[in-house]
Amino acid sequence: MLTHDNVLTSALGCLATGQFLTPGGTLLHVAPMFHLADLATWIAMLVTGGTHVMLPAFTPGGVLAAIVSHKVTDVLLVPTMVQLVVGDPDASRHDVSSLKHLVYGGSTMPPAVLARARAFFPDAGFVQAYGMTELAPVATLLLPADHDVPELAGSAGRAAPHSAVRVVAADGVEVPRGAVGEVVVSGDHVMAGYWGRPDETAHAVRDGWMHTGDAGFMDDRGYLHVVDRIKDVIVTGAENVFSSEVDGVLAAHPAVAGCAVIGLPDGQWGERVHAVVVLAQGAGVTADELRGFCRDRLAGYKVPRTVEFADALPVSAAGKVLKRQLRDERR
Template identity: 60%
Template sequence: MYLTQGLHRAVQQTPDAIATIYRDRHRTFTEIAGRVARLAGALRDHGVRDGDRVAMLSLNSDRYHEYLLAVPWANGVINPVNVRWSPAEIAYSLRDSGSRTLLVDDTFADTVPAVRAECPELTTVIHAGDGGTPEGMLPYEDLVTGSEPIEDARRGGNELAGLFYTGGTTGHPKGVMLSHSNLMVSAFGLAASGYLSAGEVRLLHAAPMFHLADLAFWNAATARGGTHVIVPAFKPVEVMEAIAEHEVTETLLVPVMIQILIDHPDIAEHDLSSLRAVMYGASPIPQAVLERAMKALPNASFTQAYGMTELSPVATLLSPDDHKVTELLRAAGRAAPHSEVRIVDTNDEEVPHGTVGEIVVRGGHVMQGYWNRPEETAAALRGGWMHTGDGGYLDDAGYLYVVDRIKDMIVTGGENVYSAEVENALATHPAVAACAVIGVPDPDWGERVHAVVVRQPGHEVTAGELREHVKTLIAGYKAPRTAEFVDALPVSGTGKILKRELRKRYWTGADRQVQ
């Protein structure tokens, strides 16, 4: 199995069908295959050798789609770069991965001098934008039109397909090594679930294409010969216009995107009826937001995917039928067709159903390891299971409930509190637009439950009112004892709330981050 397999199949079966739609550019599968073969030839001409890492720093585009295919075609390894990183962080990932070639679009071309200053190993920069090519870079379109096409290396199987750096929420980012088989197993398992839209596929890329959640969807759609409709980044009006104009059938969104979309005042003015399937994941979604989304998009089925980069990334799926059962809306689903899931204690012994422990996963989608980090690889993959670092439990029917990152557990007065449960309760209050719950030092309780809240426009609420509201839904000791109100929560490039940023002001100077 290999990433370019779906392109070859589509060229054989539907050569004149539309493969990509980006702004006013519509390209067929035959056109894409030709461009990919020539771009791969250009990469080889400019020094890319077997197994070399090739990075890309760009917003979503049809050229990103071509990059994902051309690099393995040239027998290289993709290294998508997080667009939210600073130049120093970008340079670190390039040095760590040994990437000597970088593709960059107009948005990030200005960062290249700073990156090059910290990464002298970077020898080739290709400008994959629509504006003028900056000095010291190679023009993408000239390379595509002026290079000789080469045969697909058909790099696949257990060979390395990509290095995908974790978000860096703690310490330096780690390069997750995923093979072609890892990625294809996850994609085929996703397709085999039956939860994606049937018939002609038109997939909208609104989530960032550098992130593995979107790449998994990209991979599944490519394997099915689907059309990729691409917008540069998530903007609610642009997303709604793309769905209506191009009759998009499915999309992947992270929860914060879903909330912004369904709360947009102009949503009723756009025809979103073509949308048949919405997949979401990457972070928990408040139940109240999910219920509003299902009402706002009645023609679409909803599927939740739980996983992580190290799992290529899908581990469990909450099906569209599961979404019809209110009691299951807080579950993360059951093991996907390609995945095995269990819950273990600190001794890696499986625990009974209903008992909170660490979620561990096994299957052909589990990473090869962390790039140049053998000790961390051994720790994560001990016993043949990927140890996720997430806390959760399974019920008697095999549904997984994710209660928190284990390290985010709050211990207050000797009781364990999982912030996800508190956040779900807070989110049901009409004045709460978004929230995050953290533990902060407390002289009496060790740690106290603290809420950081973004209010809905035009609504007022006090910390005391929120506490009393939460106490009507969950145990009183879990309710936030204190709260602060902010205009926005800090988020990563993939929409995950950066709780470490919220904790800083409370834990700076402490010799440990728990009490």
């Protein structure tokens, strides 16, 4: 349950940075509006008196054509969408110089995809928004200038003006900087609760702090680094493997169009690191070659023990890869 105060607090807090959306600009809506990320940008642009352009469904070509024909200044895309747009065979034929802000979030953006997108949209400032529906939805922002600092570009940014963010241990005590714990968030943007579920609400919101279920750490400059969903952490041979880290390495291989790393039951290791890979059109690579690519860039226990090739990955309507579905189908 989100109040008007919740959603306006988040929108005004993001706009207060002066770098979130273009005041009076033209915002392209291509992500589903039942998902709060797109609805939140609609509210923020509405506050600035801007123009809204709606597409009935996402297609890479449709996004590019709309940017050109409507002189779009701002767009929100999830990383899966960004990858498909910049990978469109006809992408280079479109003049996308009108775009001033590309807001992304919803899942981790592989560094290779981010670099390619920034090169394709050279006039756009990239803004990563981290949060969740229960936070209406923004907790932290990685602003355009932060993307130019290599050690910050992979982070989720700093707490937005309306938000307080901590990283805590299981007992709720804040952990030292650099230590991994659960990300918790407080502020007037925290939800009123889960409808008809008081026990779940009490478990999620404790002493005013929303427990996100995300594992992360805070660096010395106050930048949050989200390493994985706690439920997606793979425990193999008593070592923790953050699946998002392996995702990012695999995504950097030129033959990989998409990938998802999950943990599967293993009699010897408890869980094994398993990669589901979608190859780029016309590309060819073997499982051993991909494992070798990872071995050159990761500790040995993080390298996928098994690699599976698939035609596509299951995604939600919001564009997130459904890792739980992948795990359930293979257990």
